[in-house]
Amino acid sequence: MEFLRRLLGREPSSRDVAKERLQLVLIYDRTGLSPGVLETLREEIVAVLSRHIDIDRDGIDLSVTQEGRQTKLIANIPLRSRRP
Amino acid sequence: MSGTVITITSGKGGVGKTTVTANVGTALAMLGHSVVVIDADIGLRNLDLVMGLENRIVYDIVDVVEGRCRLRQALVRDKHLPELHLLPAAQTRDKTAISPRQMAEVCDALRPHFDYILVDSPAGIEQGFQNAIAGADRVIVVTTPEVSAVHDADRIIGLLEAAERGPIHLVLNRIKPDMVRRGDMLTVDDVLHILAVELIGIIPEDEQIIVTTNRGTPIALNPNSPTGRAFQEIARRVRGENVPITPLRDRGLLERLFGFMRSS
Numbered sequence: 001m002e003f004l005r006r007l008l009g010r011e012p013s014s015r016d017v018a019k020e021r022l023q024l025v026l027i028y029d030r031t032g033l034s035p036g037v038l039e040t041l042r043e044e045i046v047a048v049l050s051r052h053i054d055i056d057r058d059g060i061d062l063s064v065t066q067e068g069r070q071t072k073l074i075a076n077i078p079l080r081s082r083r084p
Numbered sequence: 085m086s087g088t089v090i091t092i093t094s095g096k097g098g099v100g101k102t103t104v105t106a107n108v109g110t111a112l113a114m115l116g117h118s119v120v121v122i123d124a125d126i127g128l129r130n131l132d133l134v135m136g137l138e139n140r141i142v143y144d145i146v147d148v149v150e151g152r153c154r155l156r157q158a159l160v161r162d163k164h165l166p167e168l169h170l171l172p173a174a175q176t177r178d179k180t181a182i183s184p185r186q187m188a189e190v191c192d193a194l195r196p197h198f199d200y201i202l203v204d205s206p207a208g209i210e211q212g213f214q215n216a217i218a219g220a221d222r223v224i225v226v227t228t229p230e231v232s233a234v235h236d237a238d239r240i241i242g243l244l245e246a247a248e249r250g251p252i253h254l255v256l257n258r259i260k261p262d263m264v265r266r267g268d269m270l271t272v273d274d275v276l277h278i279l280a281v282e283l284i285g286i287i288p289e290d291e292q293i294i295v296t297t298n299r300g301t302p303i304a305l306n307p308n309s310p311t312g313r314a315f316q317e318i319a320r321r322v323r324g325e326n327v328p329i330t331p332l333r334d335r336g337l338l339e340r341l342f343g344f345m346r347s348s
Contacts, residue, residue, distance in 0.1 A: 013266075015267045015271070019278070022270075022278055029235075066280070
């Protein structure tokens, strides 16, 4: 049954769920960065940048990735182009 | 001669530290090396039982540290391999009976006489673990493909890095190829990606581990067992040989069919 549900794309495999949960919990373990802190960071980054430059708030992507045993915070912030 | 001290640890209990210690020690001795395995799990001694040496213990590591016997007198010679020795833990004391400095001294005293000194660490991150890593030149972290075991392995690796103990190698134990194929178990690559340490071996889930442990004869002694061979491969990697990891074989359709017929 589970196999069928998966085949129909309704449920990710338990392996994928395990991997994703582990990766999230390990980010917090290793860096102390919780989802709440990440949200605060996003708001403050937006506030600081907006004072100097016109940014596309909806397009902001703030994510945490792992490279080896190094954790990286990556901010992708699209800028609005100036009207001519 | 100066032997290499390798600590086997995991954080979580029950993932196979003692089994890995007994079997890698056995496999190294089969390759002709002189080996001593130390049970650092004071108060919960089991390495002797897994190796079938429980009836030969006279002294233990606490007797050595407290001066009741000489180090040589506490070493138990293996039943099968003359070059393999066990330094047992005490069963009636606790982890505070020896200090990290004393453990490092015991390791140093053994180095001139053995090629490899394997230290079987207790579970946890407290003093027993600190004792076990005190003399380590290298560390083998054992984990299984389960979230709690991988979580604890990551914590242990973080502590080892902070203590500047290493190099660190990983043994991934109890893999079930059938479950991996169904997408119901973390793969070797998943665990390696998450923990980001070098792999030194993979061991399949195998009922024969229980059978051989019942008998006190490590599975590494059996060259016909794929699990035994997996331990022998780890031993060769430990001594620096470049042995590619043999992928675990999923049972084919026919085998599964026959297996089903046999079990029904």
